[in-house]
Amino acid sequence: MESPPLPGLYIVPTPIGNLGDITKRSAELLAAADVIAVEDSRVTAKLLHHLGLKKPMVPYHDHSKESDRERLIARMADEIVVLVSDAGTPLISDPGYKLVRDARAAGRYVTALPGPCAATTALSMAGLPTDRFLFAGFLPPKEKAKADTIAELGAVRASLVYYESGPRLGATLALLAKLLGTREAAVAREISKKFEECVTGTLADLAERYAVQEPKGEIVLMVGPPQEEDAPPDADSLDDALRAALASLPPAKAAKEVAKKLKLDRHDVYARAMALKDVNLGEKDQGNGENNPS
Incomplete structure (x- = not known):
């Protein structure tokens, strides 16, 4: 780092699997931090240990109180506050936007570092169109809400990117196949880890594969865009x-x-x-x- 960082809020991505994926600048910010706001201190402690660091950590997640946010923003006036998630880029399907919003409203310095993100990493290896894509996070757990969301997004002319859990993957793929028909899709899991895999095929093919095989690890589910309308006959x-x-x-x-x-x-x-x-x-x-x- 060429000059000491200014006091304020730094959104720092962390590895989504392989700890070696931490960037030099992210490691330097973690070393310079006065406090690190974390989802789970046990997860972040492993990364800090890998970097040879010991730093104060405070919890910050979906259930944090407004007073917790206010205390962090007060510290940003003259301290370096780093926000991390358990893995990947903070705020991407993770808590944090309220902290960023209120820090900006309070006039604090706010910046974000580039780094790992499961959604874009998975999409880059899936072989699906990437000129337009829509990241939709986790689908609703209830069947009716899930079906409504799939129907709503299914007409979007872009590749769709979801996060999903192993126990729900088979049922989600079956519902996608039922509602969206024959579309190319991909399932990526354990990205950058020893057992990384990216399986491609139609939604029906993948639904059949994962109907009885419950995969482990973090999963990114991608669906190709709808087929172009057939050209009108001459x-x-x-x-x-x-x-x-x-x-x-x-x-x-x-x-x-x-x-x-x-x-x-x-x-x-x-x-x-x-x-x-x-x-x-x-x-x-x-x-x-x-x-x-x-």
Whole structure:
């Protein structure tokens, strides 16, 4: 670190698995901290031990009181307060946004360091489109709420990224397959650890795999975007389909069948069917005239 850090709040990412993934700058901030706000002191203590550090820690999590937040913000006036989560980047599906919000409102210096994040790391190895993705955290535990959320996000034209637990993974994949149909997906777990794996396939394939196999470790579940809508058929393709249908069906039924098959407006297809029928009748009339001259 080139110059001593200013007093304030530092959001510091920590490794999501391999402790060797800690960045040099993150390690320096932890060493300079006057106090570290942690989710679980036992987890952070292992990282500090790995770095050869002993630092004061205070708990900060979803159940922290407003007074806990106020005390930390008061300390930021002349101390270095570091916020960490158990793993990865703080505030990404972890507590902390209220502390950041109130620290900014109080005029404290606030900055965040780049570093590990399970969602983006998993997405980079999954082989799914990454030009657009939506991180949705954990799905609701209750079936109805989960189904509503899946239906709501399922139409988004982006890869979807969820966090999930081992015991719930199989049921979640089955519900995704039921509601979203055939989509490419991936399950990544134990990222950067000894037993890291990233399994890809359709939602149905993965649902079958994990129906009886309950995986261990931290899990990132990714779903590819919906398929692009089929391009509308050209005029020749529509006419060919209509001619084939008109050979055995009246125009109204032929139009209904072809419109459904090609996903076109039934009224437009019916109008084209009638036009083709008129053309065919005209050709027959001309043929009859030639064969039966007056």
